[in-house]
Amino acid sequence: xxxxxxxxxxxxxxxxxxxxxxxxxxxxxxxxxxxxxxxxxxxxxxxxxxxxxxxxxxxxxxxxxxxxxxxxxxxxxxxxxxxxxxxxxxxxxxxxxxxxxxxxxxxxxxxxxxxxxxxxxxxxxxxxxxxxxxxxxxxxxxxxxxxxxxxxxxxxxxxxxxxxxxxxxxxxxxxxxxxxxxxxxxxxxxxxxxxxxxxxxxxxxxxxxxxxxxxxxxxxxxxxxxxxxxxxxxxxxxxxxxxxxxxxxxxxxxxxxxxxxxxxxxxxxxxxxxxxxxxxxxxxxxxxxxxxxxxxxxxxxxxxxxxxxxxxxxxxxxxxxxxxxxxxxxxxxxxxxxxxxxxxxxxxxxxxxxxxxxxxxxxxxxxxxxxxxxxxxxxxxxxxxxxxxxxxxxxxxxxxxxxxxxxxxxxxxxxxxxxxxxxxxxxxxxxxxxxxxxxxxxxxxxxxxxxxxxxxxxxxxxxxxxxxxxxxxxxxxxxxxxxxxxxxxxxxxxxxxxxxxxxxxxxxxxxxx
Amino acid sequence: xxxxxxxxxxxxxxxxxxxxxxxxxxxxxxxxxxxxxxxxxxxxxxxxxxxxxxxxxxxxxxxxxxxxxxxxxxxxxxxxxxxxxxxxxxxxxxxxxxxxxxxxxxxxxxxxxxxxxxxxxxxxxxxxxxxxxxxxxxxxxxxxxxxxxxxxxxxxxxxxxxxxxxxxxxxxxxxxxxxxxxxxxxxxxxxxxxxxxxxxxxxxxxxxxxxxxxxxxxxxxxxxxxxxxxxxxxxxxxxxxxxxxxxxxxxxxxxxxxxxxxxxxxxxxxxxxxxxxxxxxxxxxxxxxxxxxxxxxxxxxxxxxxxxxxxxxxxxxxxxxxxxxxxxxxxxxxxxxxxxxxxxxxxxxxxxxxxxxxx
Numbered sequence: 001x002x003x004x005x006x007x008x009x010x011x012x013x014x015x016x017x018x019x020x021x022x023x024x025x026x027x028x029x030x031x032x033x034x035x036x037x038x039x040x041x042x043x044x045x046x047x048x049x050x051x052x053x054x055x056x057x058x059x060x061x062x063x064x065x066x067x068x069x070x071x072x073x074x075x076x077x078x079x080x081x082x083x084x085x086x087x088x089x090x091x092x093x094x095x096x097x098x099x100x101x102x103x104x105x106x107x108x109x110x111x112x113x114x115x116x117x118x119x120x121x122x123x124x125x126x127x128x129x130x131x132x133x134x135x136x137x138x139x140x141x142x143x144x145x146x147x148x149x150x151x152x153x154x155x156x157x158x159x160x161x162x163x164x165x166x167x168x169x170x171x172x173x174x175x176x177x178x179x180x181x182x183x184x185x186x187x188x189x190x191x192x193x194x195x196x197x198x199x200x201x202x203x204x205x206x207x208x209x210x211x212x213x214x215x216x217x218x219x220x221x222x223x224x225x226x227x228x229x230x231x232x233x234x235x236x237x238x239x240x241x242x243x244x245x246x247x248x249x250x251x252x253x254x255x256x257x258x259x260x261x262x263x264x265x266x267x268x269x270x271x272x273x274x275x276x277x278x279x280x281x282x283x284x285x286x287x288x289x290x291x292x293x294x295x296x297x298x299x300x301x302x303x304x305x306x307x308x309x310x311x312x313x314x315x316x317x318x319x320x321x322x323x324x325x326x327x328x329x330x331x332x333x334x335x336x337x338x339x340x341x342x343x344x345x346x347x348x349x350x351x352x353x354x355x356x357x358x359x360x361x362x363x364x365x366x367x368x369x370x371x372x373x374x375x376x377x378x379x380x381x382x383x384x385x386x387x388x389x390x391x392x393x394x395x396x397x398x399x400x401x402x403x404x405x406x407x408x409x410x411x412x413x414x415x416x417x418x419x420x421x422x423x424x425x426x427x428x429x430x431x432x433x434x435x436x437x438x439x440x441x442x443x444x445x446x447x448x449x450x451x452x453x454x455x456x457x458x459x460x461x462x463x464x465x466x467x468x469x470x471x472x473x474x475x476x477x478x479x480x481x482x483x484x485x486x487x488x489x490x491x492x493x494x495x496x497x498x499x500x501x502x503x504x505x506x507x508x509x510x511x512x513x
Numbered sequence: 514x515x516x517x518x519x520x521x522x523x524x525x526x527x528x529x530x531x532x533x534x535x536x537x538x539x540x541x542x543x544x545x546x547x548x549x550x551x552x553x554x555x556x557x558x559x560x561x562x563x564x565x566x567x568x569x570x571x572x573x574x575x576x577x578x579x580x581x582x583x584x585x586x587x588x589x590x591x592x593x594x595x596x597x598x599x600x601x602x603x604x605x606x607x608x609x610x611x612x613x614x615x616x617x618x619x620x621x622x623x624x625x626x627x628x629x630x631x632x633x634x635x636x637x638x639x640x641x642x643x644x645x646x647x648x649x650x651x652x653x654x655x656x657x658x659x660x661x662x663x664x665x666x667x668x669x670x671x672x673x674x675x676x677x678x679x680x681x682x683x684x685x686x687x688x689x690x691x692x693x694x695x696x697x698x699x700x701x702x703x704x705x706x707x708x709x710x711x712x713x714x715x716x717x718x719x720x721x722x723x724x725x726x727x728x729x730x731x732x733x734x735x736x737x738x739x740x741x742x743x744x745x746x747x748x749x750x751x752x753x754x755x756x757x758x759x760x761x762x763x764x765x766x767x768x769x770x771x772x773x774x775x776x777x778x779x780x781x782x783x784x785x786x787x788x789x790x791x792x793x794x795x796x797x798x799x800x801x802x803x804x805x806x807x808x809x810x811x812x813x814x815x816x817x818x819x820x821x822x823x824x825x826x827x828x829x830x831x832x833x834x835x836x837x838x839x840x841x842x843x844x845x846x847x848x849x850x851x852x853x854x855x856x857x858x859x860x861x862x863x864x865x866x867x868x869x870x871x872x
Contacts, residue, residue: 309745330748339746347746352739357732362747364732373728 005031006068007164007195008053013062015048022048024219025062030164035186035196037206037227039239040216041436042407046199049216050166053197054086055079066164082164085157089169091149093141100124100137103156127158132188146294147178154185165189167198171205175294176464176497183209201239201436203232204465215239240437248444248469251452255472256285257320259456260306260425265315267301269480275301276312277480283425288447288457290471290488292464294500298480299460300342303429306458307339308332320424333362338418342429342460344407348414351403355395356384358402359417383420391416392442408439415446426450429460444470464493478502531853532814535843542838543831553829553839560824561817569698569705573777575816577602579714580769581794582801582808583721584762588639588653589803590725591758592738597642597657599791600664601635601763603784605770607668608634610781613687613774614676623690628713628771635767636760638664643759647752653759661787669783676781683782693775708776710768717765721805724761734758766791793819799848811847818843 008030015023022045030036040046051057053064055073063070066082073079079086093102100121109119124137133151141149150170157165167186171179186209190196200206206213207227214224215238222238236244261282269275275298283289293299304310306317308329317325324332333339341347349358360369360380369383370376384398393412395405402410411431418426428447432440447470451457461467467474468491475482476499484499486492540550561571581598588595595601609631616623642660645651676684698707725731737744737754744751769790774781797815801807822836831839846853 307746328748328750329745333748341746346740346742348743350736350740350743353736361736361743364729364747370729373730375727375729375732 007032007066008197009063009065010049010053011063011065013049013052013059013064015045015052015057015059021219023052023059026216026219026221028214028221029224030195030197032195033190033193034211035190035198035209037210037213038197038199038216039201039203039206039213039235041201041239042434043436044216044239045219046216047168048219050086050168050197050199053079054084054166080160080162083162084164084166085160085162086166087150087153087157087168087170089172091153093149093152095140095142097141098137099135099139099141099144099152099155102141102152103137103159105156107160123159124155127155131155131158131185131192133185145178146173147175147181150174150178150182151185154189162194164195165197167196169199169201171200171202173295175500176493177501179205203235203239206235207232217241236437244437244441248441248448250448250470253286253452255287256454258282259285259320260458261316261318262302262306263316263318265302265305265312265317267298267305267310267312267480269298269301274480276305276315279315279477279481281475281482283456283458285424285456286451286454287472288451288459288470290459290461290467290474291477291482292461292467292474292486292496292500293477295462297477299429299477301480302477303339303342303427303460306332306427307337330362330365333421336424338421338423338426340411340414340418340426340428340431342433344410344414349402349410352401354399355388355393355402355405355413356381356398358413359384359387359398361417363417363421387413387416387420391419391446408435408442411435411439411443415443419446419450423455425456425458427458427460430462431459432461432463432466440466464491464496476500527850527853527857528810528847530857531846531850532843534853534856535846536839538842538846539839542835542842546831546835548831548835549829553825553831556824556828557818557821559828561821563824564703565701566703566705567820569702569707571817571820572711573706573708574820575812576708576711576714576776577769577773577790578793578797578812578816579809580710580717580765580772581790582797582812583714583717583794583805584639584765584769584791585794585798586801586803586805586808587721587725587765588758588762589798590738591734591754592741593643593646593755593758593762594654595639595642595657595759595762595766596654596795597639597660597664597791598762598766598794599787599789600657600661601638601766602770602773602791603661603664603668603787604638604763605631605635605767606774606781607664607671607770608632608767609691609771609774610672610676610684610687613691614685614780616691617688618690620690623688624693624775627687627691627775628693628768631771631774632764632767635765635770636763639763639766640756640760643756646759647755653755661791665784665787668781672781673783677783684780686780687775691775692779693772706777708772710772710776713768713772715809717768718805718809721765721808730757766794769794796844796848800844814847815840815844 006029010026010028012025012027013023014025026049038046048057052059055075055078064073071082103124104120109116121137128135133155135148135151135155170182174182186196198210210227212224212226213235215222215235217239263280265276265279266274267276279302291299305312308327311326316323319335319337322335324335345351350361363369364375369379381398388398391412393409393416395409431443447457459470468488471488473485474488475485476496478500479502486496543550543553560567562568581602584598585595609627612627612630638660642653642657645656646653672684678685693708693710695707695709699705725735733749733754736747736749737751741751793815797808797811800811800814818840822840825831825836826833
């Protein structure tokens with residue numbers, strides 16, 4: 001080990017991709033037993049740097065020192081050999097296998113020609129007890145919660161003898177309670193002498209968990225600071241490079257007429273489960289109604305049902321008093337629904353169309369964009385030029401393919417298109433997923449503007465910060481229904497978390513108390 | 514204009530180098546077989562442009578490939594792989610033959626009617642595969658390939674049962690009033706079989722562009738082709754679009770068949786196997802990168818090579834198997850332009866560097 005106690009030293013790491021420098025002579029140091037956050041916006045180069053450390057990329061320049069020795073890491077197996085483990089954002093687990101099978105996969109204890117499952121189970125149990133990671137080795141992955149799956153991922157690295165653990169955006173998929181548990185686990189690991197790197201763009205978590213922070217912006221290290229000597233505001237400024245407006249300006253206003261009303265909606269899901277199991281709520285003009293919940297509790301299906309993209313088996317959707325249940329997406333859209341979809345690549349844009357063509361994706365049939373069956377390209381381009389200016393979409397021109405735009409600009413383009421339709425109801429699903437702080441600010445402002453103009457806004461999000469910042473009312477969705485409303489004025493993560501985890505009794509207790 | 518430019522924008526260097534590479538590989542094949550590649554290539558070019566007759570016949574060979582190439586490319590643009598162009602081509606032939614043989618009408622009605630009926634026969638045949646996909650989720654590759662055989666035997670049945678003289682292996686000739694040859698050009702080219710279909714093929718190249726890139730219908734078709742999920746989100750009827758797209762694709766294919774009857778042969782034979790233009794159309798569409806101009810150029814290359822290859826056997830004694838190798842290697846390199854780009858990359862980047870230095 002180095003005299004400074006550093007287990008990892010990255011010196012002058014540079015990695016170039018065609019057209020950009022992802023890492024520009026980065027210096028980074030991880031001390032033994034510390035929890036070091038790597039903070040930066042999307043595309044800042046955090047993941048590239050960690051992929052270099054884990055041997056998935058080779059740096060163009062620079063040196064990697066592990067435990068005081070210069071090394072070349074030319075593959076994940078070399079990294080594992082050096083005691084580096086990575087917990088990926090998207091888990092890499094075999095669903096039908098048991099926990100123990102997944103953990104030993106690729107490194108199985110053998111008994112002659114066969115795998116010694118007894119020994120495997122025993123070993124897994126040993127490690128899990130030692131680090132306080134509660135799992136049942138015999139359960140199948142498909143039957144356990146996401147939080148549990150993440151523990152399996154962590155155990156996988158520990159089983160392979162990892163001393164240095166890299167967590168890539170570990171909280172993205174977790175509920176509030178699970179996040180607390182994860183923080184506890186990470187602290188335990190550090191106490192056991194493991195050195196930990198956490199890649200994240202969430203300031204709250206950085207403050208809650210880390211000992212030191214390295215901020216990366218546009219491939220360069222901006223600064224490394226001790227967490228105890230900084231605050232969220234300063235970190236945000238370092239990360240974005242300018243003063244950040246956290247609080248969305250939002251004045252109280254009286255909500256108007258009911259615009260959208262959803263009544264006892266039922267939709268079949270995969271297998272025998274109901275994706276929507278009696279969902280009911282309403283959204284009024286001039287309010288933002290937020291739906292919280294862990295991913296996969298029927299949020300996507302709810303939106304498909306309202307927008308007509310999938311048929312429901314029961315219940316009723318009304319827009320401005322008109323029954324639009326199981327109408328075609330076209331009819332619902334023209335009836336006054338704007339939809340900022342969850343997946344902008346799958347639904348929101350035709351990536352191989354030009355930006356201009358994408359601007360008329362759901363209005364191209366209207367007479368203002370051409371008569372007698374032909375498209376009026378001039379009118380289309382005029383619209384695109386106007387929207388690009390108005391919504392500050394940055395592209396090298398309106399004729400560039402949507403594929404060539406950054407995520408933030410793609411999202412701005414979609415929002416521009418949807419708001420320009422002047423709908424009565426705007427549905428925004430995860431509208432800031434994968435966006436950087438600047439773009440998030442913009443999206444939030446536009447949604448609040450729409451609300452102030454008297455539009456009804458239905459917001460589905462997994463980010464509690466976002467829900468609280470924007471919503472006038474917040475309800476929690478669990479297993480296909482709304483299980484309760486929480487106070488949008490006074491944030492209570494505890495109560496919200498319990499609702500999200502489907503704990504209905506706690507809801508009642510909380511309601512009475 | 515932007516879109517128009519885009520179509521021409523594909524660099525010419527890569528296809529030219531591809532053709533050269535193909536010819537070189539073909540030459541190696543001929544050398545190893547003991548034949549003279551130079552003489553062979555010389556005979557090939559002579560055959561293609563050597564005399565008015567051969568020039569005319571080359572055009573005759575190219576024309577159906579334009580139609581079938583457009584048919585495949587059109588479906589491809591909308592996310593469908595229409596491998597049944599062959600069958601639609603045969604149905605187009607049959608439709609034209611029925612009208613041409615059975616009816617006797619003034620020329621200004623008879624010809625157009627035969628063309629329209631033939632085209633619609635092709636279109637409906639393709640729409641059948643489209644409908645099966647839209648309504649039942651049957652993969653269009655499977656259904657359309659099976660419909661090829663159905664079309665072949667249905668056509669043979671119709672011709673032998675209703676349209677032929679007893680004992681003949683072909684239909685009665687279509688009436689003069691439906692025949693589509695261009696008499697003065699036929700004379701000019703020493704009786705090469707020149708017909709109005711070539712002109713219509715060129716018009717279809719333009720139509721292909723207009724439909725896809727100028728009309729709302731085309732906007733829908735392309736949106737569905739690129740991203741059916743986004744098309745659904747945008748309120749397009751994806752299933753109906755699939756049927757429409759197949760129908761239009763089949764129209765192109767059917768037209769190809771129509772002119773084989775009305776322009777070239779004047780009758781329809783009872784076929785042991787389908788004529789193959791539909792399958793060649795797949796290669797042509799691939800060569801042309803599914804753009805209308807590309808299809809036209811691809812058809813010229815493919816048609817020229819196929820027709821000219823006769824000259825290679827005749828002039829240089831190259832057996833037809835080796836001729837197929839030559840054609841195959843040219844097509845291979847043109848289609849696998851990724852490989853050619855890879856080979857060219859060092860040269861290209863050097864050039865780019867120089868440009869940078871100059872700037």
